[in-house]
Amino acid sequence: MRELTFFIEEKDNNKRIKDYLREFGVSSSLLTKLKNTENGITKNGVFAKAIETLSENDVLRIKIENSGHMPSPTQMDIEVCYEDEDILVLNKPAFLPVHESLNHRGDTLSNFVSFYLNEDTAFRAVFRLDRDTSGLILIAKHELSASKLAGKVKKDYYAVASGEIKEKGTIDLPIARCGESIIKRKVSADGEKAVTHYEPISIKDSNTLLKINLETGRTHQIRVHLSHISHPLLGDELYGGSTLLINRQALHCKTIYFTHPITEKDIIIDSEFPDDIKKLI
Numbered sequence: 001m002r003e004l005t006f007f008i009e010e011k012d013n014n015k016r017i018k019d020y021l022r023e024f025g026v027s028s029s030l031l032t033k034l035k036n037t038e039n040g041i042t043k044n045g046v047f048a049k050a051i052e053t054l055s056e057n058d059v060l061r062i063k064i065e066n067s068g069h070m071p072s073p074t075q076m077d078i079e080v081c082y083e084d085e086d087i088l089v090l091n092k093p094a095f096l097p098v099h100e101s102l103n104h105r106g107d108t109l110s111n112f113v114s115f116y117l118n119e120d121t122a123f124r125a126v127f128r129l130d131r132d133t134s135g136l137i138l139i140a141k142h143e144l145s146a147s148k149l150a151g152k153v154k155k156d157y158y159a160v161a162s163g164e165i166k167e168k169g170t171i172d173l174p175i176a177r178c179g180e181s182i183i184k185r186k187v188s189a190d191g192e193k194a195v196t197h198y199e200p201i202s203i204k205d206s207n208t209l210l211k212i213n214l215e216t217g218r219t220h221q222i223r224v225h226l227s228h229i230s231h232p233l234l235g236d237e238l239y240g241g242s243t244l245l246i247n248r249q250a251l252h253c254k255t256i257y258f259t260h261p262i263t264e265k266d267i268i269i270d271s272e273f274p275d276d277i278k279k280l281i
Contacts, residue, residue, distance in 0.1 A: 001063055002085060002142045004262065008058040017041060017060065018050035025148040025261065026062075033143075034062055064142045068122025071100050073115035074107065080116070081136060082269050086262045087149075088113070088139040091271045094248050097131045099123075113139055126153055127217065132235075134274050135253025140261070148261035155257075157212040158201070158273070159222060160250035160280045161231040162241060165208040168199035171225040175218045184238060185220045187228045194218040196225045202281065207234060209281050223249060234280065246276050 012020055018031060026034070031050060034040035041048050042061045054060065079091040090109065092098070097108045110123040124140040126149045138153055140146035176191030178184035185191075195215035202209045208231070212222055220239075226232060227239035235246035255270045273281070 001065055002144075003061060003063050004144075006060040006062075008054045008056055008060060010056045012054055013056050015054050016050070017043070017048060017052050017054060020054055020060070021050070021062065026144060027147050030064070030143050030147070033065065033067075037063055037065055039063060040065075064144055066119060066121035066142055068120075070114035070117070070120055070123055071108070071110050072106055073118070074111035075115050076112040078109070078112050078116075079271075081271060082267075086141055086145045086260070088117070088141060089256070089269050090137050090139065092129055092134060092137050094132050094134040094274065094276070098125055098128045098137065109137065117141070126150060127155070129253060130220065130223075130249070130251075132248035133251045133253065134277075135251075136256045136269060136271050137253070138256060138258070145261040149258060153256055153258045155214065155253050156255040157214070157222060158252050158254050158277070159210050159212055159226070160234045160246075160277065161208050161210055161226050162206075162234055163208065163231045164203050164206055165198070165200045165210065165231055166203075168197075171196045171198070171229060173225065173228065175221060175224050185218070185224045187224060192216075192218055194221050194225065196221060198226075204281065207280065222251060245280060248276070250277055250280055252277055 039047055040063050044059055081091055082089040092109055097104045099110055100108050113123055124146040126138040126140055129137055172195045173187045174191035175185050175194040176188035178186040197213045199211045200208050201211055223233055223236050223239050232239045232241035234241050234250040235243050236249035237243050252273055257268050260267055
């Protein structure tokens with residue numbers, strides 16, 4: 001259970017509770033849950049209806065129940081980069097899926113989070129990384145954090161691409177499924193819009209370290225776009241990258257930027273490159 005307290009200021013005088021909460025980012029579905037939770041909404045310590053009005057110096061509190069069920073817990077050695085009552089930031093190693101699937105039970109990031117938090121609540125990854133991509137991933141600890149962060153996190157990816165790329169650029173090409181494959185993607189006119197910005201950082205042994213930012217979040221977007229311009233990621237065998245120097249796609253989510261969903265402060269979190277990418281650069 002997460003309890004949040006709001007101290008009402010003059011500018012919110014005579015505002016209805018439900019309007020105040022909706023402006024803060026409480027979704028209509030969460031507002032309904034608060035109404036159905038015992039003392040889910042209180043004003044000055046007394047149960048309050050969402051249609052009641054607020055006055056300056058009122059103290060409004062809400063109680064968010066952590067609904068849902070975690071997968072089975074699994075102990076793993078994963079770096080915790082940041083944590084508070086509302087969010088958790090982890091440095092995901094390569095070769096670890098984020099979510100459980102038919103072929104992965106008990107060996108995913110969600111299983112570690114279940115073990116680490118030791119709480120039966122939904123697993124809420126704000127965004128996902130491919131199994132073989134390493135780097136920072138943001139976990140929301142409750143529904144309000146999840147809804148306020150969705151689509152609001154900026155990410156700096158770093159990748160090692162084959163060939164020499166000397167100028168920064170943008171790839172604006174739609175991406176679709178590749179034939180009947182449920183995994184592979186391709187650039188296709190009938191695909192979904194996908195925009196990738198890239199900037200060369202350094203060149204070594206005819207390979208280029210790139211900083212990459214995405215406007216969209218399509219499956220395999222970075223891998224597909226760079227392969228399409230004849231610069232596949234090293235280690236990315238699926239899209240034509242050489243596996244001589246690294247045995248997975250050389251892609252790492254190094255830095256994330258976001259506004260904290262509750263304190264509304266700007267946060268930047270950075271991570272180290274994993275050893276296999278360090279060796280490349």
